[in-house]
Amino acid sequence: MNISKYVLTIGLLTLVSGVAVGAWWWLSPAQAVLPAPVARVPDSTSEKLDLAQLQLEIVNLKKALEDEMLARRHLEETVAQLGKSAIATPHKTYTTETARDAVATVRENAVQNDQKTAFENALIAIGVPAPRITDLRQRIEQMELQQIYLRNQAQREGWLGTSRYNEERRKLEDRDGVVRAEIGDESYDKYLYLSGEENRVAVQSVLAGSAAQAAGIQDGDIIFRYDHRRIFRWSDLTNLTATGRMGENVAVDVVRAGQPMTVYVPRGPLGVRLAPQLEKPV
Numbered sequence: 001m002n003i004s005k006y007v008l009t010i011g012l013l014t015l016v017s018g019v020a021v022g023a024w025w026w027l028s029p030a031q032a033v034l035p036a037p038v039a040r041v042p043d044s045t046s047e048k049l050d051l052a053q054l055q056l057e058i059v060n061l062k063k064a065l066e067d068e069m070l071a072r073r074h075l076e077e078t079v080a081q082l083g084k085s086a087i088a089t090p091h092k093t094y095t096t097e098t099a100r101d102a103v104a105t106v107r108e109n110a111v112q113n114d115q116k117t118a119f120e121n122a123l124i125a126i127g128v129p130a131p132r133i134t135d136l137r138q139r140i141e142q143m144e145l146q147q148i149y150l151r152n153q154a155q156r157e158g159w160l161g162t163s164r165y166n167e168e169r170r171k172l173e174d175r176d177g178v179v180r181a182e183i184g185d186e187s188y189d190k191y192l193y194l195s196g197e198e199n200r201v202a203v204q205s206v207l208a209g210s211a212a213q214a215a216g217i218q219d220g221d222i223i224f225r226y227d228h229r230r231i232f233r234w235s236d237l238t239n240l241t242a243t244g245r246m247g248e249n250v251a252v253d254v255v256r257a258g259q260p261m262t263v264y265v266p267r268g269p270l271g272v273r274l275a276p277q278l279e280k281p282v
Helices: 002-027 045-088 096-125 130-157 163-171 175-183 185-194 211-215 234-241
Strands: 200-206 222-226 249-256 259-266 272-277
Touching: 045 096, 045 185, 096 130, 096 185, 130 163, 130 175, 175 185, 200 211, 200 234, 211 259, 222 234, 234 272
Parallel strands: none
Antiparallel strands: 200 222, 200 272, 222 249, 249 259
């Protein structure tokens, strides 16, 4: 009995203590309503680019889901059409290869749609206005149409696969050149990054006795500019080294371990092995 009273007394004391602490906490000034957290606005190019990339990933995920559903519907329609054709023409044999070709066609169309959407989404993410995107898309599609007509003409006239055909085709394949000229180098850099395309050219190795070695260019250097022109792809560099007066001194801006520096080389081949890289613009 004494033990029961002792336990009961401890229980009552614990309850009273809990009520007292709760009342003190409730009436304490510290319980003033805290201000709602204020969303911090990105204040640097890097943070804005991170936000743009996140938004682009969300848009791409939504689009990928829509495209997957659309591709599935197209596949179902294709299979249904194959079934109808098989019934209408029983003499024709439909093999596994036929079905694979149908699936490949659906997937190819889906890839083309994905590329078109990724192109537009990347431009939207860096702030290119919708009318300019529409204009760019129309110009690029016009270039693709001209390529089709060029191939048809070359095939009809018998010069398909010749140097003439290859030269004229290259003029019509420079989609990136159209985009770059329209939005400028800084936005083009961000566009490439958000599209997941390489936007830097690194020196993989320097050949002995080359102009690059004489100028002090080292393995791992990023070729940032050549003759004051931005370098995003290896073709940018090779095209510039092949233009202008051979042997004239030109400035080459490189980035080494994050530090920019300038060296001078005679115009012409640098004598380096190059490696494309994807790097977040600063």
